[in-house]
Amino acid sequence: MSAPIKPRPPDEVMRLARLGAFFPHRLSFMRRFIRRIASERAQLTIPICALDADGFGHIVLTLPLRGPLGGALGGRAYSLIAYSRPLDAAKRTDRVIATQWDASFCLYDGTPNAADITHLADEVTRQEAGRYHHKVLTLSRANKSLRLFEHVVASLAKGKQPDPAPLKSIGYLMRTTAVYGNGKFGIADRARIAARLPDAFEVEMLTVFLIREFTFFLVDYCAAQKSDNAVKLAPDYRRYLGIGNSTGLGMAPFLVNHPRLIHDWIHARETALAKARNAPKATAAQRQRFNTLLTRAKKHSAEWQVEDSIQMARIRTLREELTTLKNDLKKRPLTEKTPFNDAYQRCQNMSLETQEMMVSILLEMDTSAGDATKDDIPDTPEHDSQQILNPAMQVGTLKNILHEHYAWVDDIDFNNKESDAQFWYTSEEKLEPRLGQRYTEPGHELEMPFNIPHYVKKLKQVLAKSDDKTSIAELLITHPDLRYMVRRAQTTAQFPYGEIRDNLVSATCRPIDLLRCKLAFFGASKFDPKSDRWTRIALFQGAPTAADLQSKQNAPDPDDPDDWLFALFPDASINANKEPK
């Protein structure tokens, strides 16, 4: 009997190129969120709608959630207050530095009254310039995808469904440019709501889900205002449409600053993959499911079009490799023994995109008896302190840690200026994280502490001259400047998937890889890089809508609201002149 397959080691997984090839998967936060609201049969209501004939004004969408343990930890209603405003085209920008938007939102803890809505209007429409209290859980804003929004409203007003082509290519009616949570601008700290919404970014997912519902309501509403013959947007189209998002460097520092949390996420994913690979055999249903998902992945990649030449080349390779895989499977079905490891192994000489897409497929293979593995990321990601120093450790032990977890630093040529050509910093402009050129731009003295290779090198030099029996506490009395890296290395020893094992300040670092890793954990899809520093994405594309979950009639699979990996555009014939019941 062969030894069980272990999770892939951090040295293999935590490389920028691989992280930058991640796809959404069943542990992604949007998937977890949809599973939760589906299991609760949460009923969306719209208690307040004060929009004018053009769709401007405010509206409240409320979703009650029972909370963990069937409400024992406080069932509660959560309300999205949406403020819709006219916006001059010249002021419509996706930049975080914008000051006006088509719509501004806050997620309110409970059901707001008229005074709350009036008071918050002045604050929420100014976003970062406003000031909030702990009843406000998140803050967000969005701009219309103008051409699509107007086309959809015009079509619906004429009593017909919109053209499929723009729906397919754009994929959302509005795109957000930020969703703020966890205490920003005075809103509630995560600790205040962690018992009720324990998943990572759950409150942010709830916000985006409700924004998506708002966009559906708004196009139906605006069309109805224009014509008595207006129809509603068809359910299949609603399900396909997500919420767009422009994501930049702001997301990247989070991954570096929260090593314990990132370890939890990646460790859960790698453990689930190892579990699938170790499955001794597959049932006929599992084999069928595998084939279905592979076919869907192939179609999904065929629908994935971007302008970025690097990403488009990767997508073309992915398409070719998926075709090769499918043809190979026809000739040579998966092995009887450990079939999913066979599937995994068949991709190992293929591109990282194909390898990681296969990981997402294999994570769908429910190899357990029930649903126990569906939510196996530890619930409470609220680590009060991300990194805790162990001052009692001896120098010899720390040397071993560096040898085991930071060997990748040895490959860096520190004499080459390219090794630290970039630096990360916070811009004074809306505190936007940015990346500068160390040798040509000012500000490197204020850089974020991401030059890990340099810190490791310095620490190694001091350790080499120190006695192995010396305690870290004593070492740090004479070398207090090393404390940051010592603490980080000790954390990595305990949480090895928490450290990205690549040089984040080298000239060749592509921040977009960091973004994609985090966005894939969110559940985002259709990554559409606009440079190596920012990307557009779609959130909740293909996910059941609130109406799907309530009625169960229109869900893609009424028995499985979780089956929406690799969203596909619906067959155009399905929706021609069709309106929901």
Add this chain to the structure above:
Amino acid sequence: MQVSANEILHTCRKAALASGLTHDRATDIGEAITWLEQQGQKGCQALTKMLDEADTTPPLNIKIKDKTLTITHHRPAMEGIAAIDWLIANPNKSIKIKKLTHGLILAGILGAREKQANLTFQTKPKNWQSGAETIEITLKKTNPKKNQPQKTINIDPKIWKKLLTQAQKTYVPSSEKSRKSGAGAGLTDND
């Protein structure tokens, strides 16, 4: 004004960073001040006083002899943090601080470390204050402490503004070049 715990953590961390502290010590200070404010103590006010006379230059004024680490010139974010690290590594020994200054900050550092590492520090005299002649700190292991429910925190707006101004020194001025590389840059958004 009402502020969140996360705002206190990061504003105080950045303010400490701007005063010359390293990232790890600035984080410890941010956590200490957050802990103090959650206990109803005026941590932010104490921090502004400490930062006014910030001295963050090594070496550390520490002497170790037998079972005691003695601080001859106490700076909470420098000798204070190092001494607490040392005490955790040497739980049967003790710290002596002569001519204590910024006692509330030190109390915050001790409180935050207790919360993180499930420890209890004992001090002599028990009710020590800034300016006490000498205090002694020892350590004992305890059971994990329960997290306290979050309280609403109010800060004097003048103190908060002072901290924000200090924190602002960690931001890099914007330039047209840096602006062009951010998310959403370079595209028409009326598409």
